[in-house]
Amino acid sequence: MGTILVFLFGIFLLWKIIALLKRKTLPFTTYEQKKYATSDQTSYKDVDSSSKPEKITASWYGPGQQIEVKGLSLPGMVYVGENLPELKGNNNDASLINPELVVIKAEPWQHGEQMSYWPRYSQIPPQCRGAYLQWLATGRSEPETYVGYVFLFFYGLERRLFQDGIQDGISDSERIAIVDEVRRLLSIYGKNRSFRGYATSLLAMEWVLFRPNSEIPNYVDLINSYSPHPFQIQLSRHVAAQKPLSPAMALQWIHLHPDFTLHTPARRCTKEFQELFARRYSEHFGEGIIVPPNKKNLSISYGAASPSLQGMRFVFSNLPDPFMLIAPLEKIFAVAKSCTDELDAYSCYLGRKGNDPASLAALSLLPKDLVAHSTLAKKTIEMLGQIIANGPEIVETKKLYEILQVSLPEQIRKKDAEDLAIFVEKLGFGLIPDVRYYGTKPDKSSHVVIFPNGHGMDFNPSAEFRLVGIMVRLGALVSQCDGNVNPHEEALLQSLIQDDKELTQIEKKSLRAYLHWCLNTQQGAAGIKQKIAELSFVGKNTIRRILISVAHVDGYIDPNEVKQLEKLYTTLGLDKTQVTTDLHAMASEDGLVTVAVKEQESMYAIPQPQSTAPIFSLNHELIRIREQETQQVRNVLEQIFVEQAEEPTCDEPQVDTGEDILAELDQAHQTLLSHLVKQEYWERPTLFELCKEFGLMLDGALEVLNEWAFANTKAPLIEDGDPIYVDTELAKEMINA
Numbered sequence: 001m002g003t004i005l006v007f008l009f010g011i012f013l014l015w016k017i018i019a020l021l022k023r024k025t026l027p028f029t030t031y032e033q034k035k036y037a038t039s040d041q042t043s044y045k046d047v048d049s050s051s052k053p054e055k056i057t058a059s060w061y062g063p064g065q066q067i068e069v070k071g072l073s074l075p076g077m078v079y080v081g082e083n084l085p086e087l088k089g090n091n092n093d094a095s096l097i098n099p100e101l102v103v104i105k106a107e108p109w110q111h112g113e114q115m116s117y118w119p120r121y122s123q124i125p126p127q128c129r130g131a132y133l134q135w136l137a138t139g140r141s142e143p144e145t146y147v148g149y150v151f152l153f154f155y156g157l158e159r160r161l162f163q164d165g166i167q168d169g170i171s172d173s174e175r176i177a178i179v180d181e182v183r184r185l186l187s188i189y190g191k192n193r194s195f196r197g198y199a200t201s202l203l204a205m206e207w208v209l210f211r212p213n214s215e216i217p218n219y220v221d222l223i224n225s226y227s228p229h230p231f232q233i234q235l236s237r238h239v240a241a242q243k244p245l246s247p248a249m250a251l252q253w254i255h256l257h258p259d260f261t262l263h264t265p266a267r268r269c270t271k272e273f274q275e276l277f278a279r280r281y282s283e284h285f286g287e288g289i290i291v292p293p294n295k296k297n298l299s300i301s302y303g304a305a306s307p308s309l310q311g312m313r314f315v316f317s318n319l320p321d322p323f324m325l326i327a328p329l330e331k332i333f334a335v336a337k338s339c340t341d342e343l344d345a346y347s348c349y350l351g352r353k354g355n356d357p358a359s360l361a362a363l364s365l366l367p368k369d370l371v372a373h374s375t376l377a378k379k380t381i382e383m384l385g386q387i388i389a390n391g392p393e394i395v396e397t398k399k400l401y402e403i404l405q406v407s408l409p410e411q412i413r414k415k416d417a418e419d420l421a422i423f424v425e426k427l428g429f430g431l432i433p434d435v436r437y438y439g440t441k442p443d444k445s446s447h448v449v450i451f452p453n454g455h456g457m458d459f460n461p462s463a464e465f466r467l468v469g470i471m472v473r474l475g476a477l478v479s480q481c482d483g484n485v486n487p488h489e490e491a492l493l494q495s496l497i498q499d500d501k502e503l504t505q506i507e508k509k510s511l512r513a514y515l516h517w518c519l520n521t522q523q524g525a526a527g528i529k530q531k532i533a534e535l536s537f538v539g540k541n542t543i544r545r546i547l548i549s550v551a552h553v554d555g556y557i558d559p560n561e562v563k564q565l566e567k568l569y570t571t572l573g574l575d576k577t578q579v580t581t582d583l584h585a586m587a588s589e590d591g592l593v594t595v596a597v598k599e600q601e602s603m604y605a606i607p608q609p610q611s612t613a614p615i616f617s618l619n620h621e622l623i624r625i626r627e628q629e630t631q632q633v634r635n636v637l638e639q640i641f642v643e644q645a646e647e648p649t650c651d652e653p654q655v656d657t658g659e660d661i662l663a664e665l666d667q668a669h670q671t672l673l674s675h676l677v678k679q680e681y682w683e684r685p686t687l688f689e690l691c692k693e694f695g696l697m698l699d700g701a702l703e704v705l706n707e708w709a710f711a712n713t714k715a716p717l718i719e720d721g722d723p724i725y726v727d728t729e730l731a732k733e734m735i736n737a
Contacts (some may be wrong), residue, residue: 058084058096060160063177070103070130072137077181079156086308087163093308094120095156097133102126108135112146118307119148140185147192150185154198155306157182161206162302162312179206183219193684197226198305204229205302209314225723228256229300236298236319244288247278250332257323260333261681263340264727265347267719269357272346272370276339279369284335291328293320342367351716360406361415364422368457371426380404381427384450388429392451392513394520397442400424400450408444417441430454430510432517437461437510438469447521451513455506464502468511471496476518477568478547478561490519544574548582661712661734668694669704676705677731681723709734 058081061067065076074080074097084096092098104126111127121129132149135142140153157178164170182199190196204220204227212233216222222231231252238245245253251274254260266273281288298319302312322328340347346365349355356362363371371377383403387393401408404423409416417435420442424431432449433440437459442448472493479489497503497511547568562583566576662670672694676682682690684698691698702718709717712734719725 057081058093060164062174063181069097069099069133072133074133074136075139077157077160077178078136078153079159089308091120091308092122093155093159094118094122094306095152095159095308097121101129103129103133106130106134108132108138108142108145108149110146112148115146115148119152120307121152141188143188145189147189147195150189150195151198151305154182154185154195154202155308158202158304158306158309161202162209162304162309166209175206175210179203197224198303200224201227201229201303203227208233208300223252223255225256229302231256232298232300232323233316233319235322236316239291239293239320239322242290242293244285244290246288247281248274250281250289251277251336253323253329254332254336257329259326260329262336263344263680264351264719264725265340265343266336267725268347268350269343272366273339273343276342276367276370277336280335280339281332285331289328289331291322291325294322294325296321296324298323353710358406360404360419360423363406364419364426366426368426371423372428377427384427384429388450388452392432392449392516394447394516395450397444397446397448400448412442412444414441424450425454425457428452428454430513432510432513434510437465438514447517449513449517449520451509453509455510459506461507462502462504464500465507465511468497468500468503469514472511472515473518473523474547476515477523478564479519480523490515493519540574544569544582661708664708664711665704668696669701669708672696672701673705673731673735676718676726677728677735679726680728681725683723687724 058079060079061074061076063076067074067076067078067080069080078097079093079095080097080099082098082100084093085091086093098121101122106127108131110131111125112131114125114128116124119128121132124132128149131146132152135145135149136153140150160170161175161178165175182202186196186199190199200221203217204224207214207216207220208229216230220230221227222234231249235245235249235253238249254262298316298321300314300316302309302314304310304312343366346362349362349365350357372381380403387395395403397412398408400420412420414435421431421434421436430451430453431442432438432451433442434455435441437455475489475493475496479486479493493515494512497508497515500508503511547565562579565579569576569579662673665673672691675690688698691701694701702724706716706718709730717727717730717734
């Protein structure tokens, strides 16, 4: 008797060793499954009961096998039989094909409306069984098949991998065949969000449980919220090894954690957000955050599609569980939020219908880091650098647009000019004329000046800067009268800038480039008359002295200069015959000059001063202006060359408050909107049930609300997906309009 007991004990011990060897290849140490409570289902008289032990145990028919059911030959990868209990439940497995149940012949695309959300083969109507079996028999490829039939088949694949495969083991070839079949089904039915989510989750979990030490397959999406399991393994290994988290891994952690939600720019302009985050993260944390390992073991839950496999959890006793930590995530999230803030204007622009992400308007809204370091920008920067190698340089406006590789607009409006200046600034250069600082915009058929380094993104021009800018342009206007800018005139205007101690170095650099543009671009007096008409007599005489000072500086007054001065005097409301008198008066104060009288061909020579160098500094005139000017003079001077205001072009969404825009929606959609505004994102099933409550179809309701938002604000209200994102700020603004 003792010998028999020893023999039996030896057999038991051998069985345990074999079982341990089988489990040794698995990366986890604990497997649990909670009992799943099924929802109420419609019952049929032929529903089987797994509680009857006399029923035939079901079999798994693997890849390459065939089984006949109700006269149909079904290819393998299905469970067929009368009894296949759930792991911890009183029902048969949801996927089990019981050949004893009634079947009514049907096509795969029929009777889907009679299926429940979590169907079980034993509980669906006979005609649905007929449709399902027909789909199986015809190769599981009919594209119009109701997706619930696809799920029934998918349930069996889940059970085979994660229940049989873990308890009893399956061959690598069979496991690979199941993976290939899921990928094939995805290629046909992947447009269904629900199926795509569960299928990608299965593929990810298969890698985690059966081959975590191999390279992650390219069909496993690490950023997919349906399948966070591979990332959890990666993160846990990094923490265990005390490796710094890369920017991509840190960002992934934020993406997949349920307690942290990134704002719209992270989704709408993903590429730009990721690049900016990588830069900001490295600025804050160098090589990356190092997370101390916690004591809790990594625990991964698998959210099965099958109602028979709910509550599956796998514990990895050799790995920590950093996914539950909050402190490092808060540091990462702070960086991510700053990036979404920087990209908010760019994101809003892209969100408006018809806006081009490659336009200057869009590019000018990008952070400087992204503009200057892009592949396209590097080539552009190199070309501009060559152009200004010897200092500020004149460039055709058309040529500049070609260098920037953006379209030249039909007409350069003020907003276009601002976008151009901002974009050039972000490349590390300055543009003249910069409409933001000089009130003048480039002309598409004219020229601009490019100068190195630019104004800087935080440039805040002083009142002195604006005043000197007006002097420079007025001076250039007079200098160009004779068709030839005299070196003395240019030197005078240069000294006006250089000798002014109230100007900063950046302001002087900008003004020198502006002078270069003014002297090399024909200046006109159009638009000045109305503004000068507002000046007092003192103000008009101030400008008069500036004009005479520039004209007189070279010791010679050309007839064309006299003619232009007379036109300007007339514009000022002064007597044009006063020009010659003023010139002689200036000469008597500061030195003798030669005045050419335009009415006669001969010129009356007045003795020249001994030196041809200018003996008058326009800075003296600036001092007089500071001493004598009224506030009116300064205001008009600052506005004198500002071009005529254009119709404003508003890029921000504007809610029309002229009428109740909510009245454009029926009551059901208004009620839905009032619920949507409560949170920024919604799980698709939750929103599906909410729409159902209001008698709406989810996709149709979202389309109606987005069309309504576009009609009133030219901006989207909802970003469809899973989860579904809502622009809550815009929604509240529209509701309260």
